[in-house]
Amino acid sequence: MGLADDDLQRLDQIIGRRRRVLRGESLYRIGDEFTMLYAIRLGHFKTFQSNSNGNHQITGFQMAGELLGMDAIGTSRHLCEAIALEDSEVCEIPFSQLEELLSDIPTLLRHFHRMMSQEISREQNVMLLLSNMKAQEKLAAFLINLSSRYATRGYAANRFQLRMTREEIGNYLGLAVESVSRLLSDFKKKGWLNVNHRELELTDLPTLRSVAMGTDPCT
Amino acid sequence: MGLADDDLQRLDQIIGRRRRVLRGESLYRIGDEFTMLYAIRLGHFKTFQSNSNGNHQITGFQMAGELLGMDAIGTSRHLCEAIALEDSEVCEIPFSQLEELLSDIPTLLRHFHRMMSQEISREQNVMLLLSNMKAQEKLAAFLINLSSRYATRGYAANRFQLRMTREEIGNYLGLAVESVSRLLSDFKKKGWLNVNHRELELTDLPTLRSVAMGTDPCT
DNA sequence: CGCCGACTTGACATTAATCAAATGTAGTGG
């Protein structure tokens, strides 16, 4: 991050205790007071809102190395809930202490703004996905996105486990479970991927990319 | 905003020149270098991304009093384009100068983080809208949203002008123009609103609210 | 072994997109 050693040390000091969150447990709930940001050390999470009917809308899947809770800064209350998709571990970052540090360390401030801003862009991309794309494009884009995030973090880009159910994928993409299932089967038949339960292998990334962009000729 | 007088003065000083943007003109384009945030003084804007096919996806409509450009902080390049929906005026806020000020004035920092965070929440709400709602609910939610934003800024909640075309509404909501048009006619027939060109009167806000929430009994 | 939840597959229904055409409106230039 380009921080000086002693700045890094100060950052280290405010990073609070580690917290384990078992699969299915909430890290925070809607309405909880906002005091911490959370850096995921290990595992995966989903975040979701509830609308007035009690339906859930998954707003994102987060993996180790990513930050949770930035949407709550504005209101001092959490507006969405975060649940672990598997046994996970986070670091608690008391936000008020972080704020003090941000004033002192311009580099850190810049980095923090960058992360918030990237969250905004990420969501704008999801808006694009949800409103412009066909089901097939949505799923391809989703898989490509996961793939590149794993690649960024040093894992294989073409072979990983889905940590979420088909239902959760469908909810996130605005598709019925059945559609997700059918599309996966379809992609498999077309030779673009292999899927067995949660185990996934992307065998034709270039085609998946062009499908995601809506530029594949054979669709 | 709860700023001390001299802090407010310092903020005033970094706010650069005003800039007029005529209807249809771009405030910034995709790929432009990011140096400024923009506070809208007058008028309305739309922001949109382009996907690889050249299709546009409108990511938001902004009105006087709102801030533009926060999505670009992360990349130093603009990822979306902002176009004026009518003759408008903005204040340029050089971001590097703002950053310095943020380090000095904790209250301002907190306020700034709040605005970014609210942008994140706003977009999460749009995700909810795009993926969970029926066409009818989307449009109702959209109108309610506009209404409450006008109300916040001291304008009538139940009577205002649409500054965007039906096509732009449809693009934003993930609907065809024809669907938007049909729905407006439908709402009118049901007595929920009056619409004449861009002039809009919401005559039954309670019902519109319950339609937006998917809890209206007669739908 | 048997239950349960996740997943798959097929048949059908529904929503909203697309296509087509008519109407209206704002802006332009003669």
Next chain:
DNA sequence: CCACTACATTTGATTAATGTCAAGTCGGCG
């Protein structure tokens, strides 16, 4: 001022995509 053009909007008919319902399979776990 008016005719003309381009664009925005509305409405109807049809189609395509995806949701819903139903049934059944698969695998893990008590």
